[in-house]
Amino acid sequence: MTKQKKQKWKRNLVVMTAITGLGFSTFYPGLSIPVAAVEQPDQPIPKEESVSIVQLEVPNQKAKDKLLELGIDLTHRAQEHNGILEVDAVVTPSEIAMLKTFGIKVKDTLITENQWNARTTERQAATKIEASLAASEDTVKILRANYYTNQSETFLYIEAKTSAGTAASTALTATWTENGVEKSATLNRFVDYGEYMYHWLELPISAIPSSVKVTSNLGGTATGTVTQWLGADKPGNPKKHYVKDFVDHYMAPGELYERAKELAKEFPDLVEIIDMPNKTNGYRRLAQAQLGNTTNTAVVVTSKAWGHEGGNDLSVEFRNPGTINAPLKVTADRKKILVDLATDSSGKTVSTAQQVITALNSDAKQLVSAATYRGNTGAGIVSPVTAKLTDGLNAPANVSRDPFTVKAIRIGKHRDGSKPGVLGYAQEHAREWVTPLVTIETAERLLRNYAHDGETKKLVDNLDIFLVPTVNPDGANYSFYDYNMQRKNMTNYCGPAESDPAYRTSWGVDLNRNHSVGSAFDGYVGASTTQCRSGTYAGPAENSEPEARNLVWLADNFSNIKFAMNIHSYGGYFMWSPGAYDPNRKTLPRPTAGEEAFYWAVSDIMLNDIQDHRGTVILPSRTGPVPDVLYSAAGNSADYLWYAKGIYAWDFEVGADLWNKEKQRWEAVGFQPTFAEGHEEAMEFANGLIGMIKVAYNNAKDHQPPSTKAVPGNGKFSGPVDVQFETSEAATIYYTLDGSRPTFESAHIKLSGTREGAETLKVDKTTTINWFAVDAAGNIEKNYNPLGNGKNYNSVTLTIK
Numbered sequence: 001m002t003k004q005k006k007q008k009w010k011r012n013l014v015v016m017t018a019i020t021g022l023g024f025s026t027f028y029p030g031l032s033i034p035v036a037a038v039e040q041p042d043q044p045i046p047k048e049e050s051v052s053i054v055q056l057e058v059p060n061q062k063a064k065d066k067l068l069e070l071g072i073d074l075t076h077r078a079q080e081h082n083g084i085l086e087v088d089a090v091v092t093p094s095e096i097a098m099l100k101t102f103g104i105k106v107k108d109t110l111i112t113e114n115q116w117n118a119r120t121t122e123r124q125a126a127t128k129i130e131a132s133l134a135a136s137e138d139t140v141k142i143l144r145a146n147y148y149t150n151q152s153e154t155f156l157y158i159e160a161k162t163s164a165g166t167a168a169s170t171a172l173t174a175t176w177t178e179n180g181v182e183k184s185a186t187l188n189r190f191v192d193y194g195e196y197m198y199h200w201l202e203l204p205i206s207a208i209p210s211s212v213k214v215t216s217n218l219g220g221t222a223t224g225t226v227t228q229w230l231g232a233d234k235p236g237n238p239k240k241h242y243v244k245d246f247v248d249h250y251m252a253p254g255e256l257y258e259r260a261k262e263l264a265k266e267f268p269d270l271v272e273i274i275d276m277p278n279k280t281n282g283y284r285r286l287a288q289a290q291l292g293n294t295t296n297t298a299v300v301v302t303s304k305a306w307g308h309e310g311g312n313d314l315s316v317e318f319r320n321p322g323t324i325n326a327p328l329k330v331t332a333d334r335k336k337i338l339v340d341l342a343t344d345s346s347g348k349t350v351s352t353a354q355q356v357i358t359a360l361n362s363d364a365k366q367l368v369s370a371a372t373y374r375g376n377t378g379a380g381i382v383s384p385v386t387a388k389l390t391d392g393l394n395a396p397a398n399v400s401r402d403p404f405t406v407k408a409i410r411i412g413k414h415r416d417g418s419k420p421g422v423l424g425y426a427q428e429h430a431r432e433w434v435t436p437l438v439t440i441e442t443a444e445r446l447l448r449n450y451a452h453d454g455e456t457k458k459l460v461d462n463l464d465i466f467l468v469p470t471v472n473p474d475g476a477n478y479s480f481y482d483y484n485m486q487r488k489n490m491t492n493y494c495g496p497a498e499s500d501p502a503y504r505t506s507w508g509v510d511l512n513r514n515h516s517v518g519s520a521f522d523g524y525v526g527a528s529t530t531q532c533r534s535g536t537y538a539g540p541a542e543n544s545e546p547e548a549r550n551l552v553w554l555a556d557n558f559s560n561i562k563f564a565m566n567i568h569s570y571g572g573y574f575m576w577s578p579g580a581y582d583p584n585r586k587t588l589p590r591p592t593a594g595e596e597a598f599y600w601a602v603s604d605i606m607l608n609d610i611q612d613h614r615g616t617v618i619l620p621s622r623t624g625p626v627p628d629v630l631y632s633a634a635g636n637s638a639d640y641l642w643y644a645k646g647i648y649a650w651d652f653e654v655g656a657d658l659w660n661k662e663k664q665r666w667e668a669v670g671f672q673p674t675f676a677e678g679h680e681e682a683m684e685f686a687n688g689l690i691g692m693i694k695v696a697y698n699n700a701k702d703h704q705p706p707s708t709k710a711v712p713g714n715g716k717f718s719g720p721v722d723v724q725f726e727t728s729e730a731a732t733i734y735y736t737l738d739g740s741r742p743t744f745e746s747a748h749i750k751l752s753g754t755r756e757g758a759e760t761l762k763v764d765k766t767t768t769i770n771w772f773a774v775d776a777a778g779n780i781e782k783n784y785n786p787l788g789n790g791k792n793y794n795s796v797t798l799t800i801k
């Protein structure tokens with residue numbers, strides 16, 4: 001162990017002791033410390049604490065890094081206010097007390113556990129309505145079927161109503177005939193202040209049909225005659241025919257994939273579902289019970305079988321056998337483990353927790369393992385007690401406990417790898433409920449506008465679009481049914497001392513810290529390799545988690561993927577690589593000045609699309625490389641895609657702060673806002689994701705090489721000169737200063753500093769600059785071939801007198 005490591009190790013001990021008030025053997029059960037020599041005072045086991053999101057005032061960057069190092073569960077939101085940093089964190093009351101000792105002020109409680117519970121209730125009510133509606137075929141009624149002609153165009157307008165209208169999964173499709181050609185289009189759902197009004201469409205037509213038929217995906221149909229609408233002379237908005245709004249409640253993984261399956265059935269020519277090869281652990285746990293209420297006497301019993309595979313059927317009883325001088329004895333059948341405690345000559349039980357544990361681990365090892373409470377020596381005498389083991393999972397039985405096959409929705413007319421690929425993936429972090437809705441909404445818009453919106457057709461015909469609605473389905477189920485604030489997956493890597501049931505909400509691996517570039521294992525900041533209960537636990541090794549490997553598999557298997565969006569919440573951020581720095585705050589390599597310019601240029605397109613929905617502005621202060629605007633996130637997936645696979649990779653944080661006019665301040669929306677707010681976020685960020693898909697399309701169509709100019713160019717100068725390059729578009733410039741041919745191995749123009757523009761070249765002696773530029777689509781200036789022998793690169797000579 002190096003000196004530096006040793007110091008860090010010591011520091012961690014102090015920190016963890018401060019968090020829990022327990023001795024260090026609790027956290028380092030593997031250390032050989034002569035524990036037997038230490039008398040441990042017996043204490044009541046504290047009740048489980050509830051968590052809230054609070055706003056912390058952090059005096060400086062160093063204190064913020066300290067927070068990360070402590071394993072405090074930060075949300076993605078941070079904001080600077082008069083030089084003081086505000087970050088949001090998910091914490092318990094005892095963690096709050098510990099933070100105060102580090103000079104960190106708790107400013108506001110933003111969201112309490114009660115509010116999260118209300119959100120779960122809201123979702124369950126919506127799910128019930130959905131289920132009851134889906135059970136029966138609906139009735140469709142056509143309210144209106146009209147045509148009208150304005151100055152330039154004739155339009156078809158339809159209003160129809162379904163008895164299942166409030167469910168967003170209900171889709172109505174109209175069909176009619178124009179000049180003998182059958183046409184069809186999906187109707188828009190119109191909901192006003194939560195009340196379903198009707199479905200409608202308005203489309204330009206080339207000939208007036210005599211009738212229309214409206215069909216629901218639930219089976220209902222209706223036919224209506226098309227009549228002229230008098231006085232309909234308003235010009236049609238050209239985008240009015242574009243349908244959207246296909247989500248009406250927060251969706252758990254099962255629902256997301258059910259929807260995806262239906263889409264694949266409805267649009268077999270445009271969609272397929274990809275089963276990814278690495279199954280998750282599954283929404284499942286071993287069953288547990290903790291017998292005894294004090295630290296020295298408690299025995300934690302854990303089943304060998306998963307809860308749903310027999311663990312939940314087990315019970316354990318410690319009893320006084322009723323005889324004197326009895327030995328400690330364990331008998332077990334398949335359901336019940338009976339521990340007859342040892343007695344003394346007066347018939348009083350004398351078995352200690354440690355003795356009972358040793359006996360259980362020897363005589364009931366087929367069924368259970370047993371441990372003391374958090375590394376305690378277990379010297380206390382246990383009392384007679386009975387307990388039933390449980391996995392503590394609350395999801396209804398129809399939520400599968402089996403390992404989960406994570407799926408991607410692949411959309412495109414040509415899904416053979418010949419078209420450029422785009423990837424959108426959501427919910428690496430389980431509690432970010434809005435994020436899957438962004439992908440589902442995007443999928444539906446692409447499919448349901450395909451037949452009648454030229455812009456959508458172009459995208460679907462020319463791109464290969466991959467959408468992963470939930471990367472972390474096990475954690476998501478846990479967040480929906482058991483613990484709202486679950487961030488990580490469900491795999492527990494903690495040892496026995498940190499595996500008692502009261503720790504169950506802090507197990508798991510952060511899937512956005514488990515990747516192999518700039519990882520905590522490489523020494524980067526912002527994840528923990530040692531604290532299994534940290535909010536940013538990186539796992540036992542890079543890519544240890546199937547969920548992370550699935551993403552790697554996607555990128556490996558579909559090398560046509562060129563653009564990716566990693567969708568998180570909340571805070572309203574728009575970010576790209578580098579995403580991590582080392583302890584000296586040295587980041588992973590910055591993109592070239594040209595790549596950075598491209599990131600900014602296309603961000604502008606996507607952010608404008610987001611703004612179109614309801615005016616949300618993603619602030620410039622929340623746009624840029626991750627460490628410049630948020631924090632270091634060692635081993636995140638977007639860095640993997642950018643550095644290892646050369647994919648332009650962004651991170652969205654949906655859920656921008658809302659302006660409170662009364663209080664004149666921005667307010668955080670949280671991970672699980674009311675659905676009314678979550679819905680708006682899904683709509684606006686679906687705009688943004690489709691914005692990225694448009695960027696990919698434009699990039700694929702871009703065959704125009706960039707052109708550049710050195711300023712100043714050829715000439716005689718009396719002293720040192722700063723040379724800069726003007727470019728026609730975002731482009732990377734490779735150059736030499738020694739007269740040689742420039743290649744991809746040559747130096748390139750870098751950024752002059754964090755959030756600054758391109759550097760200038762300082763020329764202080766007579767120099768020839770040879771260079772070429774390459775744009776984001778790979779077009780090279782003047783079609784120069786850096787690998788060949790041609791001399792068609794740019795060249796200027798600056799003579800310094």
Ligand SMILES: [Zn+2]
Pocket residue numbers: 076428429432568569
């Ligand atoms: Zn996240």
